Amino acid sequence: KAGVTQTPRYLIKTRGQQVTLSCSPISGHRSVSWYQQTPGQGLQFLFEYFSETQRNKGNFPGRFSGRQFSNSRSEMNVSTLELGDSALYLCASSWGQVGTAYEQYFGPGTRLTVT
Amino acid sequence: KQEVTQIPAALSVPEGENLVLNCSFTDSAIYNLQWFRQDPGKGLTSLLLIQSSQREQTSGRLNASLDKSSGRSTLYIAASQPGDSATYLCAVRLKSGGSNYKLTFGKGTLLTVNP
Numbered sequence: 001k002a003g004v005t006q007t008p009r010y011l012i013k014t015r016g017q018q019v020t021l022s023c024s025p026i027s028g029h030r031s032v033s034w035y036q037q038t039p040g041q042g043l044q045f046l047f048e049y050f051s052e053t054q055r056n057k058g059n060f061p062g063r064f065s066g067r068q069f070s071n072s073r074s075e076m077n078v079s080t081l082e083l084g085d086s087a088l089y090l091c092a093s094s095w096g097q098v099g100t101a102y103e104q105y106f107g108p109g110t111r112l113t114v115t
Numbered sequence: 116k117q118e119v120t121q122i123p124a125a126l127s128v129p130e131g132e133n134l135v136l137n138c139s140f141t142d143s144a145i146y147n148l149q150w151f152r153q154d155p156g157k158g159l160t161s162l163l164l165i166q167s168s169q170r171e172q173t174s175g176r177l178n179a180s181l182d183k184s185s186g187r188s189t190l191y192i193a194a195s196q197p198g199d200s201a202t203y204l205c206a207v208r209l210k211s212g213g214s215n216y217k218l219t220f221g222k223g224t225l226l227t228v229n230p
Contacts (some may be wrong), residue, residue, distance in 0.1 A: 004158075006158075033217070033218075042220055042221070043206075044220075045217045045218060045219070048217065058217070090158055090159065092159075104149070104161070105161065106151075106158040106159040106161075108157055108158040109156075109157070109158050111156070
């Protein structure tokens, strides 16, 4: 069974640009969550999608948005990039919603560098 | 607001030693607790998931315990090997709904096992 895949793996963008990251969950998984990981803040929850609906959202500005498609694939978008958005963005999938007993399985991440 | 603390931040041990990693959390109303491993520049690999009703979980050389009343979990690694070198993260999933319905991560313990 294929794991969680994320594309692209590496990305370099300039301040002010926007970026879209993609995540394909494990087959059969309906929940996709996104996290930002930085050396200073560690892993922080961005948002969770389940059955194409955003179920939970972390404390990030409106520049960060996402969506989920009917096949459970998810994208996240960051507009008007800032230097502080440089991070490893991780996607995780699970069969049920995050607040249930189901384990989350993480992808390898997308390393975003903003210059 | 749930806070998760991991001590120590870094640990270096000789091969073969048994070791304990610590995780503490402020809100004891957790749904479950999960231990992850992260290799440099990679995503997270789930190691053990402990439900709030459980006291411990074991997988191979790994044993994780949970004491909800004191807000603590430990990850015990027996007979450590150089391949165990990685960052170990613990994450708690809160029981209540709304914005707390997500995983909150500690900042991790960087483990180095020296041959």
